[in-house]
Amino acid sequence: MLNDTIAAISTAIGEGGIGIVRLSGDKSLEIASKVFKSAKGKDIKEMRSYSMAYGYIVDPETNEIIDEVILSYMKAPNTYTREDIVEINCHGGVLAVKKVLSVVLKSGARLAEPGEFTKRAFLNGRIDLSQAEAVIDLIRAKTDDSLNLAVNQLKGKLSQKINSLMDKLLGCLAHIEATVDFPEDDVDELVVNKLVSDLQFIVSEIDYLIKNAESGKIFREGLRTTIVGKPNVGKSSLLNALLEEKRAIVTDIPGTTRDVIEEYINIDGVPIVLVDTAGIRKTDDIVENIGVEKSKEYLQNADLILFMLDASRPLEKEDEEIIDLIKGKNVIAILNKMDLPTAIDVDYVKGRFKHVVNASVKKEHGIDEIKKAIVDLVFEGRVSSKNEILVTNVRHKDALVKAKESIVKGIETIKSGLPLDLASVELKDSYLKLGEITGNIVAEDIIDRIFCDFCIGK
Numbered sequence: 391m392l393n394d395t396i397a398a399i400s401t402a403i404g405e406g407g408i409g410i411v412r413l414s415g416d417k418s419l420e421i422a423s424k425v426f427k428s429a430k431g432k433d434i435k436e437m438r439s440y441s442m443a444y445g446y447i448v449d450p451e452t453n454e455i456i457d458e459v460i461l462s463y464m465k466a467p468n469t470y471t472r473e474d475i476v477e478i479n480c481h482g483g484v485l486a487v488k489k490v491l492s493v494v495l496k497s498g499a500r501l502a503e504p505g506e507f508t509k510r511a512f513l514n515g516r517i518d519l520s521q522a523e524a525v526i527d528l529i530r531a532k533t534d535d536s537l538n539l540a541v542n543q544l545k546g547k548l549s550q551k552i553n554s555l556m557d558k559l560l561g562c563l564a565h566i567e568a569t570v571d572f573p574e575d576d577v578d579e580l581v582v583n584k585l586v587s588d589l590q591f592i593v594s595e596i597d598y599l600i601k602n603a604e605s606g607k608i609f610r611e612g613l614r615t616t617i618v619g620k621p622n623v624g625k626s627s628l629l630n631a632l633l634e635e636k637r638a639i640v641t642d643i644p645g646t647t648r649d650v651i652e653e654y655i656n657i658d659g660v661p662i663v664l665v666d667t668a669g670i671r672k673t674d675d676i677v678e679n680i681g682v683e684k685s686k687e688y689l690q691n692a693d694l695i696l697f698m699l700d701a702s703r704p705l706e707k708e709d710e711e712i713i714d715l716i717k718g719k720n721v722i723a724i725l726n727k728m729d730l731p732t733a734i735d736v737d738y739v740k741g742r743f744k745h746v747v748n749a750s751v752k753k754e755h756g757i758d759e760i761k762k763a764i765v766d767l768v769f770e771g772r773v774s775s776k777n778e779i780l781v782t783n784v785r786h787k788d789a790l791v792k793a794k795e796s797i798v799k800g801i802e803t804i805k806s807g808l809p810l811d812l813a814s815v816e817l818k819d820s821y822l823k824l825g826e827i828t829g830n831i832v833a834e835d836i837i838d839r840i841f842c843d844f845c846i847g848k
């Protein structure tokens with residue numbers, strides 16, 4: 391129900407300077423007035439929009455003072471949700487904030503669902519769906535570039551692009567309608583050519599967005615990079631070196647790492663989810679074996695594999711088995727332990743892998759080269775995040791792919807000389823797909839799924 395008043399804790403739960411309980415809905419001020427006592431005896435119902443009041447939150451049933459607070463009021467429609475908003479700024483302890491929320495709920499507000507404030511901003515028309523999605527991306531951004539992309543999307547840059555494509559498509563549809571109204575006339579060849587070239591232009595613009603979406607996805611989700619190799623080649627040493635922190639246990643005992651270790655790093659603005667795994671080998675140790683199975687699972691889902699080899703030893707069956715497992719994946723092979731005499735067939739490894747880096751992780755050699763190889767591979771021939779409209783969300787990319795397919799079919803229909811209104815069916819499909827990105831035209835379950843993913847209080 392959109393017209394009830396919702397409330398939630400909008401700051402992170404934990405000890406902090408301030409914790410905020412936020413209310414949104416037309417009863418926000420009325421509910422707040424039941425629990426707030428102004429220090430100067432003022433009535434908050436007379437408050438001006440975008441002003442604050444100092445006082446106490448009091449449990450109306452027990453008259454017990456719960457917290458000393460500052461309350462702020464923002465009047466609809468100039469607010470985050472486009473509804474009346476009251477924010478109660480409490481002391482930032484877990485208990486005070488929770489108790490304030492609980493009296494607010496007892497006084498007539500309903501606990502907000504995750505993302506419900508932002509969902510209201512969307513349903514009330516302040517932002518479209520792609521902008522709402524940008525809010526959560528902004529909160530989760532781990533690098534400056536990711537943040538920058540999310541802010542641009544929040545400001546509506548992607549929406550503008552999609553709306554302009556939809557306008558152009560609508561122009562083509564109008565064009566077709568106009569010719570269909572005069573069926574007796576032979577459709578002018580010039581008209582058809584113009585239509586096809588307009589559609590091809592739209593396709594090329596969509597193509598550009600799709601092409602760069604791979605990089606965009608990395609900025610939003612991070613590049614899943616998994617270090618694999620047989621035991622003892624130096625995988626955990628590499629994780630520690632890239633993190634610049636002794637995160638994983640390193641020993642000279644093969645089979646040291648058993649669980650999967652996952653950490654975030656930022657390499658030149660590229661967010662990386664770095665995963666260290668158990669060395670892959672056949673083993674009778676039950677615990678280690680679970681680790682090995684996990685390693686195999688993780689390497690299947692990786693965007694990039696850092697395949698580590700011990701260059702001081704000849705290639706072994708275990709290495710070959712891993713080579714088989716990672717076939718067809720994005721791989722950077724790392725020849726580690728180059729500080730020791732080389733025993734591996736370097737040429738053979740170079741023949742098998744396009745990207746090979748020499749390193750001695752222990753002596754801190756080759757770490758920068760590994761970082762460079764990762765970033766180069768990510769952006770091979772592609773754009774960075776600078777001043778680009780980058781599609782970062784897989785949902786948007788999928789919609790673009792489908793939108794393009796429909797236009798391409800439409801162009802084929804037109805070119806084959808079939809009646810033009812047959813093409814308009816396909817163009818309308820494409821229009822609907824584009825509309826899913828901004829949420830102009832979108833099914834309720836998609837909306838629910840998107841906002842489910844939000845945090846509470848947002």
Ligand SMILES: Nc1nc2c(c(=O)[nH]1)N(C=O)[C@@H](CNc1ccc(C(=O)N[C@@H](CCC(=O)O)C(=O)O)cc1)CN2
Pocket residue numbers: 440467468469470477
């Ligand atoms: N205390 C607090 N800080 C916050 C938020 C909040 O809800 N509360 N925000 C959210 O979580 C973000 C700010 N987002 C906002 C987006 C739009 C409007 C808004 O009311 N815009 C009005 C213009 C108001 C004016 O210019 O006076 C409008 O568009 O009409 C407010 C906040 C970040 N900081």
Ligand SMILES: Nc1nc2c(ncn2[C@@H]2O[C@H](COP(=O)(O)OP(=O)(O)OP(=O)(O)O)[C@@H](O)[C@H]2O)c(=O)[nH]1
Pocket residue numbers: 619620621622623624625626627628639640641642643644645646647648667668669670726727728729730749750751752753
């Ligand atoms: N000489 C030399 N030793 C290294 C180098 N890198 C790592 N080591 C050593 O190799 C041993 C194994 O290193 P780890 O990082 O634990 O190897 P791992 O691949 O994570 O091993 P598991 O978790 O057991 O699969 C340790 O004794 C490291 O100090 C290197 O570049 N040169």
Ligand SMILES: [K+]
Pocket residue numbers: 621622640641642643644645646647
């Ligand atoms: K080890």
Ligand SMILES: [Mg+2]
Pocket residue numbers: 625626627638639646647667668669
């Ligand atoms: Mg290890």
